[in-house]
Amino acid sequence: MEYQVFVDKLFELGKKEGFSDMEVYFQEDKNFQATVFNQEVDKFSISEVAGLSFRGLSNGKMGYAYTEILDDASIDMLVREAKANAAAIESEDKVDIAAPQTGYQTIDGYSQDLGLVSKADKIEFLKKVEEEAKSLDDRVKSLSYNLFMETEGEIRIANTKGMNLSEKQNLGIAYINVLAVSGEENKTGHALVLDRDFKAFDYKAVAKKAVEETVSQFGAKPVASKSYPVILKNECAGDLLGAFSSVFNAENVQKDLSLMKGKLAEAVASDLVNLIDNPFMDGGYGNRSFDAEGTPAKRTNLIEKGVLTSFLHNNKTALKDGIESTGNASKGSYKSSIGISASNLYIEPTKTTFDELIDLEEAMVITSLQGLHSGLNPISGDFSLAANGFLVENGKISRAVDQITVAGNLKDLLLNIEGVGNDLEFSLPSGSAYVASPSLRIKSLAIAGE
Amino acid sequence: MLNESIVKEVLQAALSTGGDFAEIFVEDRHDNHISMIGEKIETSNAGRTYGAGIRIFNGNNSIYGYTNDTSRENLIKVAKEVATSIAGVDKNLGIDLVKKCTTVINPIKIMPNEVSKNQKIDWLKIAANEAKTYSKEITQVTGRYMDYVQNILVANSEGVYAEDQRVRTRLNVGAVASANGEMQTGGQDIGAHLGMEIYNDEALKAIGREAARVATTMAHAELCPSGKMSAVIDNGFGGVIFHEACGHGLEATSVAKGTSVYTGKLGQKIASDVVTAIDDGTIANGWGSFNVNDEGELPTKNVLLENGVLKSYMIDKLGARRMNMAQTGAGRRQSYQFAPTSRMTNTYIAAGESTHDEIIKNTEYGIYAKRMGGGSVNPATGDFNFAVLEGYIVKDGEIKEPVRGATLIGTGLEVIQKIDMVGNELAHGQGMCGSSSGSIPAWVGQPMVRVSEITVGGRK
Numbered sequence: 017m018e019y020q021v022f023v024d025k026l027f028e029l030g031k032k033e034g035f036s037d038m039e040v041y042f043q044e045d046k047n048f049q050a051t052v053f054n055q056e057v058d059k060f061s062i063s064e065v066a067g068l069s070f071r072g073l074s075n076g077k078m079g080y081a082y083t084e085i086l087d088d089a090s091i092d093m094l095v096r097e098a099k100a101n102a103a104a105i106e107s108e109d110k111v112d113i114a115a116p117q118t119g120y121q122t123i124d125g126y127s128q129d130l131g132l133v134s135k136a137d138k139i140e141f142l143k144k145v146e147e148e149a150k151s152l153d154d155r156v157k158s159l160s161y162n163l164f165m166e167t168e169g170e171i172r173i174a175n176t177k178g179m180n181l182s183e184k185q186n187l188g189i190a191y192i193n194v195l196a197v198s199g200e201e202n203k204t205g206h207a208l209v210l211d212r213d214f215k216a217f218d219y220k221a222v223a224k225k226a227v228e229e230t231v232s233q234f235g236a237k238p239v240a241s242k243s244y245p246v247i248l249k250n251e252c253a254g255d256l257l258g259a260f261s262s263v264f265n266a267e268n269v270q271k272d273l274s275l276m277k278g279k280l281a282e283a284v285a286s287d288l289v290n291l292i293d294n295p296f297m298d299g300g301y302g303n304r305s306f307d308a309e310g311t312p313a314k315r316t317n318l319i320e321k322g323v324l325t326s327f328l329h330n331n332k333t334a335l336k337d338g339i340e341s342t343g344n345a346s347k348g349s350y351k352s353s354i355g356i357s358a359s360n361l362y363i364e365p366t367k368t369t370f371d372e373l374i375d376l377e378e379a380m381v382i383t384s385l386q387g388l389h390s391g392l393n394p395i396s397g398d399f400s401l402a403a404n405g406f407l408v409e410n411g412k413i414s415r416a417v418d419q420i421t422v423a424g425n426l427k428d429l430l431l432n433i434e435g436v437g438n439d440l441e442f443s444l445p446s447g448s449a450y451v452a453s454p455s456l457r458i459k460s461l462a463i464a465g466e
Numbered sequence: 467m468l469n470e471s472i473v474k475e476v477l478q479a480a481l482s483t484g485g486d487f488a489e490i491f492v493e494d495r496h497d498n499h500i501s502m503i504g505e506k507i508e509t510s511n512a513g514r515t516y517g518a519g520i521r522i523f524n525g526n527n528s529i530y531g532y533t534n535d536t537s538r539e540n541l542i543k544v545a546k547e548v549a550t551s552i553a554g555v556d557k558n559l560g561i562d563l564v565k566k567c568t569t570v571i572n573p574i575k576i577m578p579n580e581v582s583k584n585q586k587i588d589w590l591k592i593a594a595n596e597a598k599t600y601s602k603e604i605t606q607v608t609g610r611y612m613d614y615v616q617n618i619l620v621a622n623s624e625g626v627y628a629e630d631q632r633v634r635t636r637l638n639v640g641a642v643a644s645a646n647g648e649m650q651t652g653g654q655d656i657g658a659h660l661g662m663e664i665y666n667d668e669a670l671k672a673i674g675r676e677a678a679r680v681a682t683t684m685a686h687a688e689l690c691p692s693g694k695m696s697a698v699i700d701n702g703f704g705g706v707i708f709h710e711a712c713g714h715g716l717e718a719t720s721v722a723k724g725t726s727v728y729t730g731k732l733g734q735k736i737a738s739d740v741v742t743a744i745d746d747g748t749i750a751n752g753w754g755s756f757n758v759n760d761e762g763e764l765p766t767k768n769v770l771l772e773n774g775v776l777k778s779y780m781i782d783k784l785g786a787r788r789m790n791m792a793q794t795g796a797g798r799r800q801s802y803q804f805a806p807t808s809r810m811t812n813t814y815i816a817a818g819e820s821t822h823d824e825i826i827k828n829t830e831y832g833i834y835a836k837r838m839g840g841g842s843v844n845p846a847t848g849d850f851n852f853a854v855l856e857g858y859i860v861k862d863g864e865i866k867e868p869v870r871g872a873t874l875i876g877t878g879l880e881v882i883q884k885i886d887m888v889g890n891e892l893a894h895g896q897g898m899c900g901s902s903s904g905s906i907p908a909w910v911g912q913p914m915v916r917v918s919e920i921t922v923g924g925r926k
Contacts, residue, residue, distance in 0.1 A: 053723060060529040060551050061805065062544075065517060067534075082513030084534045093514060101510035104500065104583050135551070160725040160846050195725050195846045202727060202847045238921070241692040271503045272606045273642065275649060351497075353509040387851040390840035391873040391923075395642060395651050400690075400873035400923045402851030418849070421692070421873050421923020464692030464923040 019172075022086040026070060027176055029095050035072035037113035039175035041308065042068045043350045048135065049165040052142035053158070067350035070094040071113075074102035078111045080353050111332050116179045119312045121296060123303045125185035127212035130166065138164045141190070141217055148223035149194055153231050160204065161193035164217075173310045181310050187301065190217055191444075194226040198234050205229030208444055210301050229383070232406075236416035238465030239407055245379040245434075246422060246461040247370075247408070250454050252385050254443030256399070257361065258451035259388040260426050263397070264291075264318050265356045266333035275397045275427060276324060284324045285430035290364040291319035293328060293344065300360035301442060302450035308354055309345035316342045318361075322431075330356050362452035365440040371411075373435045373457045379408040380463055382422055388446075397426035400464075420465040424458075432459035467492045467619040468518070470563055470627065472538045476520065477561055477623050479545035484554020485522035485529075487783075488545070489622040491760065492518045492536065493802040495614055498578060502590050502609040505598065510583065517802040520545050524552045526788050530805040559623055566628035568758050571765070572751050574633045576662040578613040586611050589637060589665050596674030597641045601682045605649070606642040607674075611635075613662075620762035628762040634659050634753070634907060636896060639674050643681035650687070650870065652680025652855070657896040659907075660751045680837060680856050683868050690857055690872035690924030696832030697874060697917045698825055698860060703838050703895030705910035707917075708743055708815050710841040710850040711878040716770055716778075718785025718796070718808035719902060720845040727848040727879055728776065737774040737882035740818050744769050745780055747795055747811035753896045754811040754908040761797030761806050768794045770813075771882075782808040800904025807903040814911030818888025825887050825916050827863040833872060833922050834858040834865055840897070848878035873923040881917055889914030 017025075023040055030038045044066040051059040069082045079102025083090040142162050150156050168186040173179060190209040195202065207226035209217055248256065268274040276284065285291070295304050295313035304313050309331050316326050329337070330345035333356065346357035374381060382405040392399040400423035406413045435457035442452040473490055480488035495515040501508050517534035518541060531548035533540060590609040597607045613635035621627040636657030643650050654676040658664055699707055712728070720726035728736070737743075747765025749755050756765060761783050769777050781789060782797035785808045798809040826834070834857065841852025854872040858865050894911035 056527055057529075057551065058527045059805070060527075060548075061531060062548060063532045063803065064544075065532065065534050065803065069513075080509065080511040082511070084514060084516045090514065097512040100583055101512060104507050104510040104587055106506040107503075107508045108506070158723065158725060160720070160723065193846075204844060204846045273503075273608070351511075351513055351515075353511050386844070386849070387840075387842050387853065387873060390842070390853040391851060393651060396649050398871040398925075400853070400871050400925065402849065402873060402875040402923070419875060419877070419921060421851070421875055421921070423692070423871060423873070423923055423925040425925075462692060462925040464921060466694065 038072035069350040077102040077105040144219040236418035250441035253453035266327040286433040287322040295359035297360040302359040307345040358449040365454040483549040487523035495616040519802040563627040574661040593670040593674040597678040600678030626762035630758040641677040641681040643685040645685040650684035687868035687870040690869035702893040705912035722788035742816040766795040812909035887916040
């Protein structure tokens with residue numbers, strides 16, 4: 017069934033069944049991915065999928081249901097399920113379907129050119145990356161991951177209060193993981209490129225970054241267990257920030273599930289820290305003109321000079337706190353209910369260079385963190401993570417380090433930031449937010465090794 | 467779900483450019499999710515997932531396409547589109563579909579739709595209430611309930627035509643305890659490839675109590691010390707150590723490409739004598755069980771390690787081609803949106819001889835990890851990590867004070883050689899395992915095991 021016909025019928029049946037207001041969130045995605053191994057395309061995939069989320073107010077409660085087929089049976093199912101789901105809600109939080117708003121800023125999130133570059137050229141890029149990576153160093157054995165992915169998505173939000181919005185975005189992603197072997201040592205390293213302009217996919221630069229990261233780790237061994245000053249390399253700092261970003265989610269704050277509860281207007285970080293959510297960021301991957309409830313996206317300063325100034329809100333949490341939504345309503349996909357997430361979340365860079373950050377008698381540079389989904393507790397703020405990196409002696413990197421953990425608590429970590437670098441970089445996307453950070457110097461963290 | 471003549475047409479279209487194997491996977495799935503915070507239902511969501519994926523092999527390479535428009539016309543269009551990336555000619559392979567006879571190894575008594583939403587909400591409340599009333603220190607309780615019924619059809623050009631219905635449900639409780647200005651958490655769940663018969667008051671209350679017990683214990687725990695020491699890992703979810711340290715590295719995905727540290731080690735002694743490990747997709751109603759896998763093959767009981775000797779890998783169809791070995795029933799995927807690959811099902815270290823008391827009594831100094839969290843591994847280096855959710859110091863053969871915030875790290879090959887005692891009580895725990903074919907349910911299991919030395923990452 018055609019989308020508009022489906023929505024009209026759905027709203028009609030919903031009204032009959034007693035919904036006061038209703039909304040659909042429709043998401044259409046087209047994807048292409050290919051991987052190359054030993055100069056052959058070993059994986060190739062194309063897809064076109066769509067899904068629709070329905071939500072509606074029944075006796076003041078919001079019920080949700082979703083489907084991937086737009087047929088008559090689904091209309092009945094959506095209305096029936098959403099009604100039953102609304103009846104199940106006991107939370108007394110006030111919820112509503114939003115009226116149309118003004119003040120949308122358009123963003124440049126779609127490039128027609130990316131789709132016009134042939135799949136063959138994209139595959140050729142991967143072949144060249146592999147060839148280049150192997151030619152750079154004899155120890156490079158293979159590329160355990162050599163992927164190009166292109167994703168194109170359109171989101172539409174329409175409701176019975178007259179909102180009717182749509183936004184289309186696309187992005188190309190290259191992810192390379194190199195395996196190098198020397199004697200008994202296996203090392204891996206990666207490179208990531210996200211861009212809408214295919215010219216940014218420079219095979220030489222990608223191969224060089226991944227190979228350098230890989231071979232620099234040969235000879236790594238643990239260090240003695242004790243506390244060290246730690247420099248979290250930009251991508252790592254972003255990984256950690258992303259894993260803890262739920263502490264700024266107003267829903268968690270209101271439900272006693274965030275360690276930032278009650279800390280507004282207090283110093284929660286060192287005064288070097290400015291933490292920003294910016295949906296119009298230059299070079300940002302999470303740019304958007306509206307959020308999942310159709311609220312115009314806007315910039316929010318979460319931490320200014322170390323002081324906590326705001327949380328991230330959607331309509332429900334904002335209403336509860338008596339403020340305006342910050343435009344951070346999110347839906348992981350059409351299968352999810354409305355939640356909260358950042359757009360482009362980042363710590364503002366300064367002018368401090370990486371060399372200045374590591375100018376210490378003894379310190380650890382952490383370049384990779386593992387186990388972010390398990391070794392970290394966003395409610396307590398405790399973390400203990402497997403890490404790799406380098407030992408710094410007399411202001412210079414002296415050797416590679418592996419088989420260590422780095423542990424601490426988020427509250428202490430933020431307050432103990434002694435230096436913020438100038439090298440802002442996005443980390444590997446995980447979840448719905450894009451997170452970036454410059455390298456950070458932390459006064460002290462516990463390192464476990466020997 | 468899709469009639470045989472359409473299936474045949476689609477497979478033929480997929481083979482039109484010279485592919486030598488084609489497969490179609492159709493999925494129709496219904497999900498229910500309910501979440502609760504602070505004894506109140508916060509969200510309730512339900513929906514239908516429906517679509518098809520088409521896969522073609524050309525020698526050792528694989529191409530895949532998926533869509534949720536499963537009309538005959540569109541499926542043929544997608545099949546042809548996917549096939550365009552192979553530049554050959556039709557080999558005119560004949561396709562004779564034979565319906566696969568399967569036995570139901572995961573019988574379901576009460577289907578999710580036979581029980582009202584209110585009943586499911588009551589279950590959540592029974593469990594949550596038990597957590598909330600456990601102690602005054604419990605400041606917040608969260609609960610999540612989910613069930614799904616997934617109907618699948620897999621057919622391929624080798625003649626396989628198989629259907630399966632998977633019914634899974636899971637309920638978990640999270641508790642937050644606050645003491646001395648610190649918040650600590652605990653959680654527990656029940657789940658299986660089972661229907662609503664899994665729930666009863668006693669089981670629900672037990673998970674509520676356990677979540678609260680862990681949270682309050684951890685709220686009073688000291689920071690964990692760091693460094694190399696012995697680790698005693700309790701039975702059940704502790705099996706995540708084998709899953710991460712060894713399991714992922716035995717999947718054909720990385721073995722076939724030579725990017726696993728376990729490549730080429732078949733028949734070699736790689737672990738200590740006391741380690742026998744099994745991946746068993748045939749455990750009746752196991753969380754990671756199925757009647758037919760996502761490639762239309764039957765599950766197997768696959769002995770991976772026997773007394774420390776590497777006996778087998780976990781191999782899917784593509785892996786079988788690349789490795790020139792038989793598939794082992796390991797082909798799994800999250801949904802039609804993923805091409806299947808080699809995955810674990812219910813993986814565990816088999817029971818040994820030692821009692822729990824013997825293991826503790828024989829441990830001079832180390833950490834006792836009573837409850838484990840998740841972990842991850844880099845199969846190319848074997849470096850793994852996993853989190854301890856509830857830990858204690860063991861000293862002179864006795865369990866001492868609780869400790870928090872620890873992670874255990876090591877390399878796979880090293881740790882499986884250092885497992886020196888294996889307990890006699892096997893148990894399993896529900897996990898969601900993520901890899902290139904998506905997030906799938908998998909049991910991890912083991913009896914209590916002791917690792918003679920491992921790096922413990924604490925904060926002291």
